[in-house]
Amino acid sequence: MVICFLLGFAIGFFVFCNFISSFMQGFLHSFLVNNSFLASSGGPPSYPVLGCLISFYKNRRRLLDWYTDLLSESPRQTIVVRRLGARRTVVTANPANVEHILRTNFNNFPKGKPFTEILGDLLGCGIFNVDGELWSTQRKLASHEFSTKSLREFVMKTLQEEVDDRLVPLLESAMETDEVLDLQDVFRRFAFDSVCKVSLGYDPCCLDLSKPAPPLVKAFDTASEISAMRGMAPMFVVWKLKRALNVGSEKKLKEAIELVHGCVVEIIRNKKKALEETKAKSGAFAGVVGGEDLLSRLLSAGHEEEVVRDMVISFIMAGRDTTSSAMTWMFWLLSKHQNAEQMMVREVESMLNNGRNGFDFETLKEMNCVKACICESMRLYPPVAWDSKHALNDDVLPDGTFVGKGDRVTYFPYGMGRMEALWGKDWFEFKPDRWFREPGGENGLLKPISPFMFPVFQAGPRVCLGKEMAFIQMKYVVASIVKQFEIRAVNGDQPVFVPLLTGHMAGGLNVTVKRRELK
Ligand code: HEM
Numbered sequence: 001m002v003i004c005f006l007l008g009f010a011i012g013f014f015v016f017c018n019f020i021s022s023f024m025q026g027f028l029h030s031f032l033v034n035n036s037f038l039a040s041s042g043g044p045p046s047y048p049v050l051g052c053l054i055s056f057y058k059n060r061r062r063l064l065d066w067y068t069d070l071l072s073e074s075p076r077q078t079i080v081v082r083r084l085g086a087r088r089t090v091v092t093a094n095p096a097n098v099e100h101i102l103r104t105n106f107n108n109f110p111k112g113k114p115f116t117e118i119l120g121d122l123l124g125c126g127i128f129n130v131d132g133e134l135w136s137t138q139r140k141l142a143s144h145e146f147s148t149k150s151l152r153e154f155v156m157k158t159l160q161e162e163v164d165d166r167l168v169p170l171l172e173s174a175m176e177t178d179e180v181l182d183l184q185d186v187f188r189r190f191a192f193d194s195v196c197k198v199s200l201g202y203d204p205c206c207l208d209l210s211k212p213a214p215p216l217v218k219a220f221d222t223a224s225e226i227s228a229m230r231g232m233a234p235m236f237v238v239w240k241l242k243r244a245l246n247v248g249s250e251k252k253l254k255e256a257i258e259l260v261h262g263c264v265v266e267i268i269r270n271k272k273k274a275l276e277e278t279k280a281k282s283g284a285f286a287g288v289v290g291g292e293d294l295l296s297r298l299l300s301a302g303h304e305e306e307v308v309r310d311m312v313i314s315f316i317m318a319g320r321d322t323t324s325s326a327m328t329w330m331f332w333l334l335s336k337h338q339n340a341e342q343m344m345v346r347e348v349e350s351m352l353n354n355g356r357n358g359f360d361f362e363t364l365k366e367m368n369c370v371k372a373c374i375c376e377s378m379r380l381y382p383p384v385a386w387d388s389k390h391a392l393n394d395d396v397l398p399d400g401t402f403v404g405k406g407d408r409v410t411y412f413p414y415g416m417g418r419m420e421a422l423w424g425k426d427w428f429e430f431k432p433d434r435w436f437r438e439p440g441g442e443n444g445l446l447k448p449i450s451p452f453m454f455p456v457f458q459a460g461p462r463v464c465l466g467k468e469m470a471f472i473q474m475k476y477v478v479a480s481i482v483k484q485f486e487i488r489a490v491n492g493d494q495p496v497f498v499p500l501l502t503g504h505m506a507g508g509l510n511v512t513v514k515r516r517e518l519k
């Protein structure tokens, strides 16, 4: 009887919460832009509460652009946002503020529990999702591994395999059959293969369309999608309750996470065995043994199974959808700006004609036009559109904005790439030229741009660990494609940028593939 009652109550409460949650979504998500404060620091004109609700409804499908508009109207590119039921949030596109948060006063701005909770079940204590000591020890270890020459060589080797033996043949066959391809899907498969090979020494063969996607890939997709949904939920209590009761999306999440952890642990155990066997064979004086992937390196260094598991899952999470997002938007932009594409083609051609033997590391490093195009697309469509920290203590940002203990502080690469104050009147144009020291300086040097003005990889002590690897990967792919193919978007309209954990193109990018004849 009592149990029935309790159960009934729990279910009733659950239904009620879900109901309230969908009903209140609009209201709770309404942003009450607080102006009593902004009046003193300079900001958007006052919005009466009702006016703000209305503009929220008008803008709910374009929140990124709405924020961007508010920020560009604010003289200091900073706004304070109040949302019923959520903590006070400072959103900034001001480079001085960004430098303060990400570098000068780094210790006061950890990710914080409200963020780490969301991905905590999937990422555990992995580098991507922890703060303080736990983070800094992993960071030291990982930055050492990421900066070794041998890892870079391994990355080049996996790229050659993945691009030359899989991506290029796939595009060739689409060309021969006049098939329309979803390039976003192709790049996501490519990125998953690449990051798994580098992090785990395991090949999920996602780009091989004749094989079904392995369970790890599907489970990873499900787990990151549902985790991202937690972050969007208007009330934490809803997903926490669902998790406690193990129902609905939270049940699916739990299963997906178990599968991810299971697969990775299995890979780790096999790797350990292989490492031990090699060690036994090669004797005690063999020095470093085993594979060149990150997992082998971490295991050879003697780290615990669970620590290693969480670390490599963090690498996969961080490295999978980011490069694919950047390249998808880039090929859409290039489709519309063929002069920029021509500039890259000339660069690649001249390198190949000057006796370069394919794209080795040195050649990639010199590809300034390709780099300028990649940066220019990421300025307009940054893979990570926004990112938040939570203040440990009261603080004042360089522009005078007060930050209270516990407040959320969001730096906003998407908005920053679209500030007239930062990029000039032509900010909305796709102009790779702006990345060169001299205009029209195609063969010249790139301009140094402050990472706090262009924080697409974040900046400061916690800057993306995979930044160099990401550039190598993107340059290799882009150069290999433009060298032999003309990719043209079939999508007519402006695609929609969906900022989940990483920015997607809604509905994918349909393209046709034609042969390009090099001179
Ligand atoms: C265009 C591609 C990429 C972009 C735009 C990008 C961007 C970022 C950003 C914004 C962060 C900070 C996120 C946060 O703290 O919440 C980050 C962190 C990180 N990224 Fe990347 N990333 C890219 C590619 C990669 C790749 C290929 C890897 C390789 C595995 C990688 C590994 C990491 C790691 C390990 C971190 C965590 C660093 C730390 O917390 O100390 N990233 N990245």
Ligand SMILES: *[C@@H]1O[C@H](CO)[C@@H](O)[C@H](O)[C@H]1NC(C)=O
Pocket (backbone or CB within 6 Å): 180, 491, 506, 507, 508, 509, 510
């Ligand atoms: C791409 O093509 C597929 C099928 O050809 C179609 O279902 C889809 O809607 C298209 N996507 C976009 C964004 O146009």
